[in-house]
Amino acid sequence: MQIRVINPNTTAAMTAGIERAARDAASPGTIIEAVTSSTGPVSIEGYYDEAMSLPGLLQAIATGEAAGAGAHIIACFDDTGLDAARQCAVAPVIGIGQAAMIAASLVAARFTIVTTLARSVPALEFNVLKYGFERQARVRASNVAVLDLETPGGDAHGRIDAEIVRAKAEDRAEAIILGCAGMAQLAADLSRRHGLPVIDGVGAAVKLSEMLGTLGLRTSKIGAFETGAPKLLTGPLAQLMGRS
Amino acid sequence: MQIRVINPNTTAAMTAGIERAARDAASPGTIIEAVTSSTGPVSIEGYYDEAMSLPGLLQAIATGEAAGAGAHIIACFDDTGLDAARQCAVAPVIGIGQAAMIAASLVAARFTIVTTLARSVPALEFNVLKYGFERQARVRASNVAVLDLETPGGDAHGRIDAEIVRAKAEDRAEAIILGCAGMAQLAADLSRRHGLPVIDGVGAAVKLSEMLGTLGLRTSKIGAFETGAPKLLTGPLAQLMGRS
Amino acid sequence: MQIRVINPNTTAAMTAGIERAARDAASPGTIIEAVTSSTGPVSIEGYYDEAMSLPGLLQAIATGEAAGAGAHIIACFDDTGLDAARQCAVAPVIGIGQAAMIAASLVAARFTIVTTLARSVPALEFNVLKYGFERQARVRASNVAVLDLETPGGDAHGRIDAEIVRAKAEDRAEAIILGCAGMAQLAADLSRRHGLPVIDGVGAAVKLSEMLGTLGLRTSKIGAFETGAPKLLTGPLAQLMGRS
Amino acid sequence: MQIRVINPNTTAAMTAGIERAARDAASPGTIIEAVTSSTGPVSIEGYYDEAMSLPGLLQAIATGEAAGAGAHIIACFDDTGLDAARQCAVAPVIGIGQAAMIAASLVAARFTIVTTLARSVPALEFNVLKYGFERQARVRASNVAVLDLETPGGDAHGRIDAEIVRAKAEDRAEAIILGCAGMAQLAADLSRRHGLPVIDGVGAAVKLSEMLGTLGLRTSKIGAFETGAPKLLTGPLAQLMGRS
Amino acid sequence: MQIRVINPNTTAAMTAGIERAARDAASPGTIIEAVTSSTGPVSIEGYYDEAMSLPGLLQAIATGEAAGAGAHIIACFDDTGLDAARQCAVAPVIGIGQAAMIAASLVAARFTIVTTLARSVPALEFNVLKYGFERQARVRASNVAVLDLETPGGDAHGRIDAEIVRAKAEDRAEAIILGCAGMAQLAADLSRRHGLPVIDGVGAAVKLSEMLGTLGLRTSKIGAFETGAPKLLTGPLAQLMGRS
């Protein structure tokens, strides 16, 4: 089974870390192909960045479909474009945000998502509601920007630590979700130090993709995710999407 | 006060109808400028079309901001890109879907949205939830495609009529919302024949824009709609957005 | 278009301030007529006061209807008697509480209502639920009584300031609603000093009334707000309501 | 213990039936005093009638308080004025609507309220939400007016029967609540014929009043139901309430 | 009327206290029979203990049914086995948790449950949701184990006091529920000292049982609580339940 992991943040260094996390989780028979979106913002923080990442993301979905991918993973924690991708793909599509929340719900009664900037919180809170976790999950900002996560000498780790301490005390969090694809490599260490499960969505998304593959489940094509006849695109986007 | 009404469906004929509806509702001092998005799908039905309409829509928002618009209206009933637009604009942004639901909630305890295709229903249901009308509103598809609304000799009107009859009987609807910008011109006649308020969102959005203008209210820039520093865009989208 | 603004608090000085706020918001063609309820409590704080204000309020609605009012505004933040008024009037009826929440929801993802006494909070929280804003809105008491708002030398302003500071920190409020018709004149100054939209419901209610007038929308008379045949009233209330 | 049962419908014949139902349920040591409200509509159907019944109802509460009542029952299924009464009384106050729903929730997982006119449904649905039964309860109108319940030769019973049949089939109702104080005498027969619990609120309210009396529980006076200092009433209502 | 009060905690000393509380609340004609479950954990704190208490509890229900009990009370605050008991009994079954919440909802708009260990909180929070009190109730742990409640010289009372103080300040609690059958005897003193209703579920359950008895209401046998044909039990549980 081939799983395409698409990083809609157009920063290749971030994709490399995501690819490592995906490979660590994959079963022997699974082929992970990680791709960086070809156009869009270098990092995604909030609604506007999400919107600007969509053409590149959906183009990458289309490329993967044409190449016969068994599943697509959207490697951005706000699950940007998940419904649109499910509508245009035949193979199933998994978002790392939903994947992480599912994993958390299997090992904890309450959990907290620690994300990057305050500006990203409302979109994540809507996803929490959309997925049905509003009675179990809280969202907190660490005030660490996506691209500062790998800056040496910064206080990113200290800020994330501080939010985890607050989540345990104030939210009664029993597990923590790292709310950014760029935080994947921190999970094991944080879990050990804070004494509770700390979950990164990339690995969870790989396993859920494998689940759907093994069970022969694909996105239902009646109702919300029906693929309509291709629409005429006008203007420069047609060329960008390779449809002119 | 200048209000920019943006049709993210790239079909100019549709924009003309929207412009008429907007002008009919505008106060004497209001200048309506209706624009068709410069790139994107010719009609928007479901998640994928919504996603593909965003670059063109947000470009139009940016153009309007640069020209000093007093408010922006997104003239597509699923309020495509509303949060993203609120994040990048200084002037307030109104979606015709939210506007119509607000108007309905002021004259009826329960109401039903009659939209185009079944594929559009789930996104509208999520907006109903997001705006807090989930206890008052139902969504129904008339199975009339956006671009068939103006086809002479079709049975579009009959199908919409039939859904209104069902909405009164099965949903206990006290008012009807026309869930597509292209249905604006039908409202008065349907209201008369079915004996209840029938609401089009374009006019409502114009009046709500004027309300915010008169009251001096603009989108709050702390929290969800904070405008961050402009992100570097890579790839062809940078050129499309005029940022290369 | 004539809009009747009814102050169900029987304190004429308060009505004068409400009238000013209404006139400031009205369009050139709109005639504002502000009236003080002819009987009831001098100020409304909590459920009992609300109940005692209803006969006077509904009598004023009936008087306005007879005089051909284009819309009625109930100028008390708990929207006392709103459903009853919608049931007996043909012209639309707007409550300043619902109006303020609608305005806030168009410029902020989360907002906080700062009201007078703790005793008023539960009724406002029920309105928040009824209108569907329970995921976006919080209610706080400033512990300033309605009639103390205009007392010179008091600390009313300091208390309201303090609650706004708490709302930003603890509720993540992006906008503030002033939860009492008597606070209207404070909005502009508070907005400037706290750096976020501060909303008074009187102006918002005027603009929403104008919206319904322009769009030709009146309260639906099927379902919740159907006007039944007039009931026989027994006892002294019949005389009070002019129906004996 | 003395329990005052107040019928806010100003129809003495109806009060007599309510009194019988209350006495049937009362324990040996309980004294039932049933009173008809001294002013207000002859029957209560919908929001407007509710509002007009409040002065008479609250006057009756005050009279009962002065006479040392141990508890007050509001014998109208929409629990008109319940919060206001709790705010002004020291003795506990029970509404027959809430009482019936509580009884139903103890013997059934789902239940349906069969009320009088369609116009009464929305207020009852809001009570269902307010009391937290929105996942268990449905509301149906039998289209029988309150005052037609005792009209000989009418089809009131047939209509109520028909709604119970629908409630079992369509709502999966496991119990039925009679949504009008005037239906009390029908409960036993309907229960036998339809094979499920049929609940009238008057008896339930008597037993809940006795419960609070025995347990020494009275309405909490911190928060929502705090009794403030008596407000000055202006106009004719002051005389009506005996406060001039 | 005979009411069987079953303590599923297999600690006889605790049953004695429960019996006293039940007798204090019972009407003259009511016979209280308190029984300790014949097998199970000595105290119930959390999901596992709940599960282990069920065979003994349901055996006691069956014994009571055979003896013609008029009602069964489950005297454990998490209402362990309530639905199962309702399914197998003909007489009604009341849980003290639900009973206490009902009583609280009649005298307060918001209330807080003070229970024993943090481990017990999630199950109580689910009951709060199941019964529909999620907008009114909060749950707090006092970190006092069930069996430490009667230990002389401990700080159990101090910890409960401290949580009540926090509930008033942080939850805006207007009443307190004691979330453990072993706390019954503390209610009167705590109510006096903290100035708000303090509710124990045992007495409330007795009165609700009497209510159902007087009104002739028994658990509905259509739907959720239908008693199916007795299932074959295999293994040692068959002997334990007396069905081999």
Place this chain on the structure above:
Amino acid sequence: MQIRVINPNTTAAMTAGIERAARDAASPGTIIEAVTSSTGPVSIEGYYDEAMSLPGLLQAIATGEAAGAGAHIIACFDDTGLDAARQCAVAPVIGIGQAAMIAASLVAARFTIVTTLARSVPALEFNVLKYGFERQARVRASNVAVLDLETPGGDAHGRIDAEIVRAKAEDRAEAIILGCAGMAQLAADLSRRHGLPVIDGVGAAVKLSEMLGTLGLRTSKIGAFETGAPKLLTGPLAQLMGRS
């Protein structure tokens, strides 16, 4: 990794089918050990049967823990004892009901659970609420008893077919979940014939168990699922659980 699949229905023939479904889904390195509970009802339909299955189930969990199981699966669609098992086990525990709903939520926006008897519906509806799928999922009974599923010549298949047809039309179901472990073998055929994903929970539970194993996630031991000190069990249950 060893996964223990426990069938709490004490019918070995059913366990054999469950084992086949589990092995079909397992990865090469996974060892499936299917066990039939040693004591309890032969089939589980409704609350009472659930309760009676718990001692046998929890004993099987303890045996698996002692043998070093990597994960436990509860192979009954109502996820009987899931929270109790999570509290006493160190290895993660998955219920097939939750697993199936998670799988469905990844391929469909709305889905319907087709279960056995009407008596089983309410417990499943509460699980739907508990897991957060109340806006996406509906539950329907096929009126086929668990043990009739394998009876040759019955109309079990016809009834399940009929409910799927209704679910598509009335619930707008985009996927179907088979709500009983005994229906596993029907999934592939039903999916083909009805043209939408049909999901059995056993395979999904195996894959989710493997996910947690690969990601190194175990049930959080702070909060809801903390394992307390072992409680003294009194009476015959102590012997049954091997703790005397």
